[in-house]
Structure formats: C-alpha cells, structure tokens
Amino acid sequence: LDKKVTPVPAILAETFRSLNACRRADKGRFIGCTQLLLAWFHSHFWKVEKVSYRVFSEDYSPLKELVATSRRDDISEEKWIAILQNLQDEDIEWRAPWMLPNEILYRCGNFDWVPLLGI
Template sequence: MLDIKVNKHLFRALAKFSNLAYSCFTFGGGDLVPTAEEYMALLRCSKIQADRVYSRAVNVPTFLKKLISITGMSEQWVAARIKQKGDRKCIPWKNLRDLILAHPDTKNKVDVFALSVYRLVVFPKALGHIDEAVTNLFDLLDKRVTPVPTILAETFRSLNERQRVGEGRFIGCAQLFLAWFHSHLWKVDKVSYRVFSENYSPLKEIVAIPRRDDISEEKWMVILQDLQEEDIE
C-alpha cells in the first residue's frame, strides 16, 4: 500500500461523484460502492473477525500502557513524550521515527513502524502525530479483529464531509480507495484480474500497472461521467 501513488487529480474528480443520498459513487452509466468484502480481498484479511471492530472491551488499557507495550520503552520515556492535541492524547511521529531507527528489539521496531503507517497512511488525521484512537484499533489487530469496517467508515465519513462543505482534507486511506476503484476497471485497463488466491496480491498487481498522472481533474471528470455499465466490472 505504501507503493500506491495517490493521483490527486483522479481522487478529487472521484470525490465529486460521491452520492450522499445513497452513500455510493454515481457515474454516467452506473453506481459503485466499496464494500467490506472488497476491502478484505484487497488487504487479504478475510479470515479474521469482522463483527467486533467497534466493540468496546472492558478494562481497556490506557494510552500510556498501550504505548509502553507497543514500543517496549519505559513508562518514564513514554509519559515524557505524550502530548495533548485538542481533545485527544497523542505522541509526535518524530519521536517514533527516532525510535524505529535506534530500537534494539526487532519486534518492537516493526510494531512501532506499523503503528506509524496506520496513523500516517491509513488514518492521516492528526498530521505528524499518532493519537489514542489509532492505538485502540492497532491493539485489536493482535486479537484478530479486522480494521476494514473502520477504514470504510472513515472513508465514507470523510467523503461525505468534503461533499457537505465543498472542501477539506480527506481523512482516510486514499491509497486503498484508489486501488479499489482501479480494481473495477479491468476492461478499461485491458487487464483480466485473477482470482484472489492465497499466493496472489491484488495490491501488488495494481501497483505494477503503469498509470498516467498527467491527466487533469477536468479531463477525469469527463472520463468518469462517460463511464458506462459495460466499462465497469
């Protein structure tokens, strides 16, 4: 997912086809909507639980305790770096970046890097910071709870907010959203997508396909408006 280039012109054009009334994307010849099943296939996480992502467990560890567990650092080290940003607690990305580069424990280093990816790429809400909300989700991953419904919910919420006010930064996983859109255009791309088998990664195939990035937003608007049902799988 880190290798997926976000085409800002395509993304902005797509966002304008968001249908608030029906929570889908309406083009010239049909409607499209990302589903949990599609996102699970793209992320290859269909074998983990899908129905507990919003369940609140009892005795949830504090932000401090979760960061201690993820980073493997002392309580004093973590407490000194926790900041208050608005109504939520967070830790600056630069502190985690330095930790990734210098941490002696490989598992903790990978966990800190993965946590950073979730906040900076999947849920880029507080720029330059990793907040409490994403650590709550990250903590559930070890319990085999899929993040897909949360990713979808944030995608729809952010798109709807942009449509409502006519502007604003997209807070959601733009890379996955664009990968989902491209996966429906196999007829346009002249690529027949293979079955999602155990040894096949649709994201890797999507990344490997060369795509033009010199098409303007206005041209994308025309292309999307002209899409017909037979163009979309």
C-alpha cells in the same frame, strides 16, 4: 485479520463517507487512504478481459500487483471529472476480479465501522 476476511469494503465505505462529508461541507480535508481509493478505481473502472489464475492463490495480493504495474499519471483532473461524470452501469466492474466472495469485515465490537489505525 483472518485471511478470509477482507477489510476493503469497510475502508471504501469510510473513504466515501469522508469524501461525501468534504463535499457537503464544501471545505475540509479528505480523511482516507487515497492510494486504496486509486487501487479501487483502477480495479473497478477499467474492465479486465481475463482474470489471471494467480488471483486464486492464497498468497496473491492485488495491492502488490497494483504497485508493480505502471501508474496512469497521464490522467488529468479534468479527465477524471469527465470519466466520473459519464460513467454508465456497464462501465463499472461491480466486483473486483480478484475479490472472491467470502466473509467481509464490516464492524468492530459494537461499532458499525472498523477503526483503521495507521492509515
């Protein structure tokens, strides 16, 4: 991938499609990258007061930063349910502070989705 094209929106779209399919079928397995979904949750559901200047560096990696930070393992399933059921518009950071507006990857050839081999 070109450095200026991010696959994250395509990955998230496929993740949510998979979650929705599991819910509709009321059974089945989640087919997606749970780690990426967790990274997205942490970058969008907890507002960031200050954006570090590092996010504008070409070698900045939000996933590496997420791996280096302490995990929030203290959140139980019930707490996640309460958080998600009570979300308000102002609780969500609609664009991750590290995601600079630019081109995004949303299709591959004639397909309106992007195959993600190895994930």
